[in-house]
Amino acid sequence: MSAPLGNPTRGTTGTNRLRRNDRWIVASEAFRRASDPLVIDLGYGASGVTAFELATRLRRERADAEVLGLELDPDRVATARAQLDEVRAGRTPFAADLPVSFARGGFEVPxxxxxxxxxxxxxNVLRQYDEADVADAWRRVAARLAPGGMLFEGTCDEIGRVASWVDVTSDGEPMTFTISLRLTGLERPGIIAERLPKALIHRNVPGERIHALLTALEREWERAAPLSTFGPVQRWLAAVSALRAQGVPVHGTKSRWRLGELTLPWHAVAPRP
Known part of the structure; x- marks a missing residue:
């Protein structure tokens, strides 16, 4: 086997760190309508826990779902397989028959x-890459998808309360951008600036679309401050509704917004040439 493609990731893997992304994947058409609901957890990190959690959530929607965790580091693969042995033995909170496996692999997605x-x-895979490398990575990885499949690429904080990601089609084209925030205890939505995907994190400057979006979101969040009496969800709903009323092409309905999500078409935030 040739060496896997990609650069090693660093950092730890936290329990429930990717719950917001898991929820998005479960609801996606790419997963729900798939003839073969195989989901790859690419670059799962120092522990296999995110793959176990993902499989648990996916199986609630489709009993035939499977998760394959891929990592460049053979030691991480060995660690995850040892954890899987514990799962199979019934010594963890996860179901012993959880449809999960682990292998060595990178952007070639074996x-x-x-x-x-x-x-x-x-x-949290492309954070250590150059921005110029992102589009090629999207195309390379997305080429492994089934027709109609989806790549979810993005970043989150260490405890999964602040996250954003891009949905990329099987043709390697970015389609949507999503912010997902834990609203309880949220002081300001602009905190997402620290956790933007690599394609956007250096573009949060005046003149760029992502900067305009975050500036507008901060403004409407402040305007909705009186609604804090009724809780952060009502304040967020008011801010997102105001953006839509101003012509910002916000996707979805209040059922998704209540989760702390804000989704827009990629063209609304895409970096300027």
Whole structure:
């Protein structure tokens, strides 16, 4: 086997760190309508826990879902497989028959038997790359998807309360950008600036679309401050509704907004040439 493609990730893997992304994947058309609901947890990190959590949530929606965790570091693969042995032995909170496996792999996304995954999740993977490398990484990874599949690439904080990601089609084209925040205890939504995907994090400057979006979101959050009496969800709903009323092409309905999400088409935040 040739060496896996990509650069090693650093840092730890936290329990429930990717719950917001898990929830998004479960609700995605790419997963729900897939003929083969195989989901890849690419670059899962120092522990296999995110793959176990993802599989648990996916299986609630589809009993035939599977998760394959891929890592460049063989030691991380060995650690995750040892954790899986504990799961199989019934010594963890996870179901012993959880449909999870682990292997060594990177951007080439090696999958046995020629299967094409419905979804590839790559969270906190591209943070150490140059911005110029992002589009090529998207295309390379997305090429492994089944038709109609989706790559979810983004970043989150260490405890999963602040996250953002890009949905990329199987053709390697970015389609949407999503912010997902834990509203309880949120002081200001602009905190997401620290956790933007690599394609956007250096573009949060005047003249760029992402900067305009975050500036407008901060403004409407402040305007909605009186609604804090009724809780952070009502304040967030008011801020997002105000953006939409101003012509910002916000996707979805209040059922998603209540989760602390804000989704827009990629063109609304795409870096300027």
């Amino acid at each position: 999958v046995p038997d020629g299967r094409r995954p419905a979804v590839i999740r790559a969270m």
